[in-house]
Amino acid sequence: MTKAYEKPDVSVDVVLLTLAEKGLKVALHRRAKEPYPGSLALPGGYIHADEDDSLEDAARRTLQDKTGLAPRYLEQLRTFAGPGRDPRGWSVAISYVALVPFEELAAVPSTVFEFYSVDDIPALAFDHSDQVRAAVERVRNKSSYSTLPCWLLPGKFTLTQLQHTYEAVFGESVTRATFRSRLGIKVGDVQTGEAVDEAGVLIATDDYQLGNQRPARLFRADKLGLFKRASW
Amino acid sequence: MTKAYEKPDVSVDVVLLTLAEKGLKVALHRRAKEPYPGSLALPGGYIHADEDDSLEDAARRTLQDKTGLAPRYLEQLRTFAGPGRDPRGWSVAISYVALVPFEELAAVPSTVFEFYSVDDIPALAFDHSDQVRAAVERVRNKSSYSTLPCWLLPGKFTLTQLQHTYEAVFGESVTRATFRSRLGIKVGDVQTGEAVDEAGVLIATDDYQLGNQRPARLFRADKLGLFKRASW
Secondary structure, three states: OOOOOOOOEEEEEEEEEEEOOEEEEEEEEEEOOEEEEEEEOOOOOEOOOOOOHHHHHHHHHHHHHHOOOOOEEEEEEEEEEEEEOOOOEEEEEEEEEEEEOOOHHHHOOOOOOOEEEEEOOOEOOOOHHHHHHHHHHHHHHHOOOHHHHHOOOOOEEOOOHHHHHHHHHOOOOOOOOHHHHOOOHHHEEEEEEEEOOOOOOOOEEEEEEEOOOEEEEEEEEOOOOOHHHHHH | OOOOOOOOOOEEEEEEEEEEEEEEEEEEOOOOOOOOOOEEOOOOOOOOOOOOOOOOOOOOOHHHHHHHOOEEEEEEEEEEOOOOOOOOOOEEEEEEEEEEHHHHHHOOOOOOOOEEEEOOOOOOOOOOHHHHHHHHHHHHHHHEEEOOHHHHHOOEOOOOHHHHHHHHHHHOOOOOHHHHHHHHOOHHHHHHOOOOOOOOOOOEEEEEOOOEEEEEEEEOOOOEEOOOOOOO
């Protein structure tokens, strides 16, 4: 079937967020090629129709090729498009959000990414600043009523680490009691090792983190838990 | 710049929802052309790179061309894509949700659309059933904490009409007191004509609906109001 219209370019961009120095950071790389050589930008790439089985596949292939990363949390954000966002012509960018624990980024060569605070984003190529802002809004909103911040932590974490993660996402410090109340965590349950949060998805493991203070139980989360109401 | 990859087809599809016979309905048309001639499908069309300034423009142009409609509420839903959704090859469909008062559909020739209950969708072409399901989930979820259902009504409406609209969206009947409590509407405020809902976006007009009972004040909503918590 012959088509009279010109097809737009289609790419997938990934807003890769991590937690470093007590703040939410976005991973940016410096573009080598036209357009905007030398500019900071999100990792991304064109859809490969002969290779990709889905948009998520394309996002994962792009990250894998550029960084070796395979994020546990990857979510479609929104699609940005139009005649003005790329000087090469009408283009469509399907934007994804990835959450990656900072520990996993240690395997990525240090020349690949620069990390910037999401609240102080430099000028970026294309409409990538808009994508970062939309991603941060989505992550903060969703974190206010779910266990999303768990995906910024390694597979097992203490409740104190989880508290610091929520604090970093929202840029707000709270007492331990306030934190536990917001998540519906009951101290007694922590001791028995039952699922302790209101949404029932924080799972106590038999492992402990040892340190200067008394051993802290390690928890994990296998699926995203939704709270009945925004708690943050 | 030469590109080695093959570009996917890019279209915009619109899940057009309206309220009829006390239920939420989706507008479907019967395809005349390949692929899937004779099948029911969502209105939609390819991006015209020479004509469209944005994805929303493309969605509006498609609706305007096929139906003459210009919906007041149009929101990007999600992007569906892959090698299997269209027999013509790898394709990308950016899905939009439109809310249209049934009264506005009176201007559309009756041969254009068939209306089906969103809870009893027939087999549709492409992945359009998935798009309808995702749209209904989005609309019900958003209606539970916002004034979104106002956009299924004409510009001015009574509180009773608004109650019936919420009831139709959720498929649940409630008493007038329950409805007003959920939306934070205070009866005293209705009399004074102040904005009466918790979110402060229901605006009392000076107009009334006359009927068998005592005149009912007409309200309007200029912007989407968000409640502090899910109330439905």
